[in-house]
Every structure is written in structure tokens, then in C-alpha cells.
Amino acid sequence: MKITKTNFFPIFLPHKHAFVILPEMREALLPCFKSIPTAEASYNYALDFLAESYSKPNNYDTYRNDLIVFFCWAYANGKDVVDITRTDMLAFIKFCNEPPRELQAKSARPVLIINKADEDDLRINPEWRPFKNANPDKPYTRMESTVQKQLSVLSSLFVYLNDVEHTTINPAALALRRFNPKSMDGVALTEQKEKALSQLQLSAMFDTLDELCIESENKLKAERARFLMYLLILAFPRRSEISATLRYSPLMSDFERVRVGDVVRYVFHIRKGKGSKSRKVLCSGLLIEALKRYRLFLGQSELPLPTDDSPLLVRLRAAPHGREAKVVDACISDKQLAEVVKWVFEETALRLDLMEEFEEAAHLRTLSAHSCRHTGISLALSAGRKPELLLHDTGHSTMASLMIYNSSRIEYRLGEVDKIDTVLMDYKL
Structure with missing residues (x-):
């Protein structure tokens, strides 16, 4: 040979x-x-x-x-x-x-x-x-x-x-x-492809998830997918940061309780991010509500204790081989995570097809799990979060690398235009 x-x-x-x-x-x-x-x-x-x-x-x-x-x-x-x-x-x-x-x-x-x-x-x-x-x-x-x-x-x-x-x-x-x-x-030559979900796609996706949780025969699959998509959009982790590897497996206790003055908040602790760096992501109220719902469905308390070593994203069935063969109570791999996102996107695309939003459906079918990170960061910037503070949550080391994730979609830029009108009206008054 x-x-x-x-x-x-x-x-x-x-x-x-x-x-x-x-x-x-x-x-x-x-x-x-x-x-x-x-x-x-x-x-x-x-x-x-x-x-x-x-x-x-x-x-x-x-x-x-x-x-x-x-x-x-x-x-x-x-x-x-x-x-x-x-x-x-x-x-x-x-x-x-x-x-x-x-x-x-x-x-x-x-x-x-x-x-x-x-x-x-x-x-x-x-x-x-x-x-x-x-x-x-x-x-x-x-x-x-x-x-x-x-x-x-x-x-x-x-x-x-x-x-x-x-x-x-x-x-x-x-x-x-x-x-x-x-x-x-x-x-x-590489064309600049829009990687973030549109607001229509995002709205249809969350409606689809709620519907799947009601109608799906496999309730665990649907509830797990719902929590996963909230986590991906609102904490914008990389796929590898919330899936199991040989050396790392995310736990429920990675949601940590912190006190800021008289207020109790939660952070999501990514213990092994890109470059083996750790970070703590501020959690919004919607993410914590999604976490509570998922945990109650699993028969757990609303929120985890620091000693909670249960897996973040449970498997539906045991692995056939490998380090955790025949174990169900373990976190899913990055490939399984990608399959869940693909399933959610396809179910959402079918909903968009029924709405005759064929272009939106076709675009959604081309996206990957990483698109959720683009979407979440674009939403955060659009909502007015300061980029220099957002860096701590995204895991980026420079402003330039963060801004790659800033969507150019019209709906994510409208708020800035409206702010100009508000300022001008203040001058006129």
C-alpha cells in the first residue's frame, strides 16, 4: 500500500x-x-x-x-x-x-x-x-x-x-x-452570515418548547430541551462548557447563590471554559424560573444546594459504552446537546412553515447550537448591558472578540434609534 x-x-x-x-x-x-x-x-x-x-x-x-x-x-x-x-x-x-x-x-x-x-x-x-x-x-x-x-x-x-x-x-x-x-x-470568499436568531424565530422557539412540554409523549426530553434553550440564550455558554467530557461534568450546584446587599442573586459557575478558564455568569430571573421548573419536574427542590452533585442535563437513557456505560444519572455529551438543539430548531422551523414564514424557517435550519450564544449576547447588548461588564459573563478577553457576537439584525438595533428621539425631545422641552 x-x-x-x-x-x-x-x-x-x-x-x-x-x-x-x-x-x-x-x-x-x-x-x-x-x-x-x-x-x-x-x-x-x-x-x-x-x-x-x-x-x-x-x-x-x-x-x-x-x-x-x-x-x-x-x-x-x-x-x-x-x-x-x-x-x-x-x-x-x-x-x-x-x-x-x-x-x-x-x-x-x-x-x-x-x-x-x-x-x-x-x-x-x-x-x-x-x-x-x-x-x-x-x-x-x-x-x-x-x-x-x-x-x-x-x-x-x-x-x-x-x-x-x-x-x-x-x-x-x-x-x-x-x-x-x-x-x-x-x-x-466568506460571506457574513447572520448567526443570531431573529426575534420572530426566538418567539416561535419558546412557544414551540412550551407546546412540546404539553404535547410530547417524552416529557423529560421536552422539559430538558426547554431548560437547555433558556440556559443557552440567557447565560450564553459555549456548547463544551455545559456538556460532559472525560474530565468535566457540569452539576446542578454550578448554580450558586450570592448575596448582594439585601438582595439574593444567582450566578452560573462555568468551572471549565475555553482555555480551562472559569467564570461566573449573572443569572436573569427568567433563567432561574426555567431552572426551578426543570428541577421540580425532575422531583428535586426548586433550587440547588452547594452539595447538589446531580447532573445539569440528564440523559434520557444510559450510555452503551465508555466511562459512564449503563449510567443514566449523568450529564449529556456535547454531541447529544447539539442533537437536542437541532431537534428544537427543526420543530420550530415546522411551526414557522405553518406560519408561512418560509425564509425564517429555512434560515433556522442552517443554524447550530453556537447560534444561541450569538443570540444571547446580541440580546444582552441590545438590552443595554455595558460591553465592558458583559465580558465577565461571556468569557471573552477583548472587546473586539465580544463584538463579533453583536448581531447586525435590525430588531437588535432599533432601541438605539429610539434613544436619539428621547434625547431630542428632552432638548425641545
Whole structure:
């Protein structure tokens, strides 16, 4: 088995099987290691680089995908990654912008075929391809943001290789610094897509949730979804901050009681946010009411005590395998969380279709859980919260990064226009 420019091989396996080395992988890698002196060392360092992201499965698999393509391309050209120059990196990007048809698939195919009777019986899926082209009749294209992300991942790899003194160059950083998508074929310029829900979508979503809680046969699924959406909109956490990982699982006691003078308030303590930083988010009255309703439905007290170690978002059924196999009383994973949001958005889109708001429904179907964070922050800014104070709740380190989440929707900007009228009327009086 040989890695060529039209025959790539998944030399890094998905997160779940990260530490597995299949005979097929050895067969593909050994010729490269024998013909390229430093290739084996670079490959092992790349495994170490990926291992540092193991606690974040989504990051791990994102990095892995880019590393597969990069290493295979280098091997196909008879080079190790540490031999790549800035000129080579530009050639690699051009290759990825216009990949051979043999490396494209109409839809994403799993890397591995797993024997259902024996989960340890694995083999590489011969249908796997590194590039996806949903419309094979049209030329393959990538968004400029995809190219930037790829260069950013590779730059991080080279930073790691520099740290371990395996190389002193970073061709990906050089290419990223002078990145110009306008001069590239096969790259579509990224359009600014509205990521926040409109007020119509938001209103329809909350109406849909209340309806589902009444009509759904699975009351737990509906009540959990209702609380989750209130939490996402009103505390704007990232998906990974309220779902379970190998090292972190949110608890009910993360809602903490604080006294401010004579007033008792609640904060939501995100114990492990982005960059392993913690923060405490001020909770609105609506969020606390949603929490009370959810807890009462679960048969718990209205509000948690500091000793409450029950999961924040309970599972509907036990996990089939893993650290918490056969356990129901545990927090859901980020993938399960995304599925809940997708279900809510689809049910809301159906409601919007019945209202003949077809454009709103179509747009909602393109959004993800992260759109709730955009929506919540836009609502907070629209309501008049001071950006410099809001930073503490959002987990952003700079005003510039916060303002990326500020929606340009008309309804989120109307209040500012009305304030001008109020000021002017005061002058006239």
C-alpha cells in the first residue's frame, strides 16, 4: 500500500480510537518512514500534538483531519513535514483547493468499519475520502475561512514542533500572514452570515418548547430541551462548557447563590471554559424560573444546594459504552446537546412553515447550537448591558472578540434609534 497524490490514507484515527494502530496503517506508513529519514519522528510528534487535545474530542478530530491531508500530501511528494517551505505550503493549499476527483466523496464516509458483534474488530473503510464534494458535477470549492482554519491548525503543529526542537520553521504561519483568497482558484470568499436568531424565530422557539412540554409523549426530553434553550440564550455558554467530557461534568450546584446587599442573586459557575478558564455568569430571573421548573419536574427542590452533585442535563437513557456505560444519572455529551438543539430548531422551523414564514424557517435550519450564544449576547447588548461588564459573563478577553457576537439584525438595533428621539425631545422641552 503506497500513499500517492491520488491515494491518501487515514494515518491518524478518530478520537474514539486515537491510540489504535491498525496493521493497514503500518503498511501505509512504513514505506514513508524508510524512504524519508525524519518522517517517523515527525509522525510521533504529531501524535503527541494531537494527544494534547484529547480532552476535547471536537478539537481533536478537527486537527486530525487537517493533519491527515497534510502528512499524506508531504509523503506523496517524498517529503517530511519539516522539509516543507512556504512555497511548498502554497502548493499544498492549491492542491487542497483543487483536489483530484479520486480523493473526493459525495458525502462524508466514516474512517472505520466497526464489527457490531466485536467493537475491537476494526478495519479502514475503503470508501473513506479526505475531501467532500456534495455536487460532483460542479468544481470543488472551499470557503476562505476553511483555508484559514487549515493554515491555523498547521501553524499550531509547527509551533509544537518548534517547542520540542524538532524544527525551527513555521511555513504555515508565513502562508497565513500573507493569505490572500482573492488570488486563489477554488476558494469562495466568506460571506457574513447572520448567526443570531431573529426575534420572530426566538418567539416561535419558546412557544414551540412550551407546546412540546404539553404535547410530547417524552416529557423529560421536552422539559430538558426547554431548560437547555433558556440556559443557552440567557447565560450564553459555549456548547463544551455545559456538556460532559472525560474530565468535566457540569452539576446542578454550578448554580450558586450570592448575596448582594439585601438582595439574593444567582450566578452560573462555568468551572471549565475555553482555555480551562472559569467564570461566573449573572443569572436573569427568567433563567432561574426555567431552572426551578426543570428541577421540580425532575422531583428535586426548586433550587440547588452547594452539595447538589446531580447532573445539569440528564440523559434520557444510559450510555452503551465508555466511562459512564449503563449510567443514566449523568450529564449529556456535547454531541447529544447539539442533537437536542437541532431537534428544537427543526420543530420550530415546522411551526414557522405553518406560519408561512418560509425564509425564517429555512434560515433556522442552517443554524447550530453556537447560534444561541450569538443570540444571547446580541440580546444582552441590545438590552443595554455595558460591553465592558458583559465580558465577565461571556468569557471573552477583548472587546473586539465580544463584538463579533453583536448581531447586525435590525430588531437588535432599533432601541438605539429610539434613544436619539428621547434625547431630542428632552432638548425641545
